[in-house]
Amino acid sequence: MTHHDLALIGFGGVNRALAEIIRDRGETLADDLGFTLRVVAITDLRLGSLMQSEGIDLHAALAMTGADTFAGLPGGDAEPRNHHVIRNTTADVISEATFTNPIDGEPAISHVRAALESGKSVTTTNKGPVALAGAALNRLAEENGASFEYEGSVMSGTPVLRLAGETLKGLRITRIQGILNGTSNFVLGQMEAGKSLDDAVAEAQALGYAEADPTADIEGSDVQLKVVILANELLDAELTTADVPRTGISGITATDVIAAAAAGEHWKLIGTVERDESGAVTASVQPLSLSADHPLAGISGATNAVAFTTDLLGTVTISGPGAGRIETAYALLSDIIAIDAHQQSFAGALR
Numbered sequence: 001m002t003h004h005d006l007a008l009i010g011f012g013g014v015n016r017a018l019a020e021i022i023r024d025r026g027e028t029l030a031d032d033l034g035f036t037l038r039v040v041a042i043t044d045l046r047l048g049s050l051m052q053s054e055g056i057d058l059h060a061a062l063a064m065t066g067a068d069t070f071a072g073l074p075g076g077d078a079e080p081r082n083h084h085v086i087r088n089t090t091a092d093v094i095s096e097a098t099f100t101n102p103i104d105g106e107p108a109i110s111h112v113r114a115a116l117e118s119g120k121s122v123t124t125t126n127k128g129p130v131a132l133a134g135a136a137l138n139r140l141a142e143e144n145g146a147s148f149e150y151e152g153s154v155m156s157g158t159p160v161l162r163l164a165g166e167t168l169k170g171l172r173i174t175r176i177q178g179i180l181n182g183t184s185n186f187v188l189g190q191m192e193a194g195k196s197l198d199d200a201v202a203e204a205q206a207l208g209y210a211e212a213d214p215t216a217d218i219e220g221s222d223v224q225l226k227v228v229i230l231a232n233e234l235l236d237a238e239l240t241t242a243d244v245p246r247t248g249i250s251g252i253t254a255t256d257v258i259a260a261a262a263a264g265e266h267w268k269l270i271g272t273v274e275r276d277e278s279g280a281v282t283a284s285v286q287p288l289s290l291s292a293d294h295p296l297a298g299i300s301g302a303t304n305a306v307a308f309t310t311d312l313l314g315t316v317t318i319s320g321p322g323a324g325r326i327e328t329a330y331a332l333l334s335d336i337i338a339i340d341a342h343q344q345s346f347a348g349a350l351r
């Protein structure tokens with residue numbers, strides 16, 4: 001049986017949920033997947049760093065709160081020595097789940113770069129590195145014989161990137177339109193039910209859907225990053241966030257939402273990518289009031305959905321969780337499964 005050792009960079013909702021999955025289901029997963037998993041390093045802004053090559057006791061690590069630090073534990077330090085840990089850990093896979101920075105992607109881009117330069121594979125749910133430096137990081141991974149996987153950067157654990165990238169091959173995709181932010185969709189639904197925007201955002205934060213700064217969810221910059229990822233990953237575009245005009249939902253009032261519902265419509269924050277006849281790709285983010293018969297109108301709560309307009313199949317729609325700790329940790333697990341498969345096929349080719 002093969003084995004993967006993980007370093008978790010950022011120990012918040014998502015990486016903690018991955019640690020819980022490994023703690024609670026590690027043995028079943030080994031039977032199902034043919035490899036075992038162990039966490040050998042953790043860093044976090046609040047807790048500091050911990051490196052234990054024989055495996056960290058996940059029960060103890062998960063019991064730690066923001067008031068604790070790793071200082072005093074063997075291999076522990078009160079400082080989050082991210083670069084030292086990434087370069088020196090015995091882990092073969094780095095799981096990057098620090099805050100998404102929609103402006104310049106840092107420090108996550110540097111974390112991913114350091115990992116790939118050390119020949120370690122990376123799984124991340126952080127949208128910054130993928131949207132703002134995806135092409136360069138993919139090249140770096142290839143140069144270093146490592147994998148860079150980021151299924152959770154769009155639609156959390158719902159496998160939209162692998163589905164479209166692998167199983168829609170051979171189709172010409174002319175349009176991608178989706179509800180790509182769980183928090184804003186949840187908030188609009190709560191407003192329809194009579195809650196204020198602020199109360200609904202607080203609820204989304206408590207449920208683990210929102211960004212550290214929920215402005216990114218409400219003002220559309222989270223969707224802007226996801227639209228760039230979809231365009232570049234699936235339509236071979238080279239968009240930057242500056243190419244994607246965005247309007248968020250803060251201008252939509254409870255009155256607007258309730259009046260639309262009474263008329264059989266629903267406000268949704270919609271990301272759109274289009275490819276014209278000449279091959280030029282454009283994208284946008286804006287709130288739209290959708291009539292009840294629109295395929296995205298019935299998508300509620302933190303669920304996301306993406307509709308692909310294709311030449312041979314017509315419209316193909318995928319929907320599923322778009323946010324949530326466990327749902328997003330599943331994306332990390334699915335990336336680790338992909339990393340293992342790459343390593344097995346590389347080893348097979350050498351035999």
Ligand SMILES: NC(=O)c1ccc[n+]([C@@H]2O[C@H](COP(=O)([O-])OP(=O)(O)OC[C@H]3O[C@@H](n4cnc5c(N)ncnc54)[C@H](O)[C@@H]3O)[C@@H](O)[C@H]2O)c1
Pocket residue numbers: 009010011012013014015043044045046080082097098099100107125126127152153156208209210211212322323324325328
């Ligand atoms: N929660 C979701 O539903 C979801 C879904 C998809 C993608 N994501 C993305 O996954 C990432 C993690 O999300 P989360 O919900 O776990 O966030 P979170 O805020 O719960 O956790 C982030 C953790 O990273 C730590 N951190 C931040 N900067 C750091 C640094 N420089 N060094 C070390 N630690 C640092 C913080 O202390 C915190 O514990 C984010 O980039 C988010 O955008 C989240």
Ligand SMILES: N[C@@H](CCO)C(=O)O
Pocket residue numbers: 153155156180181182183184209210211217222322323324
């Ligand atoms: N804050 C994001 C997390 C998923 O990227 C959302 O609500 O969709």
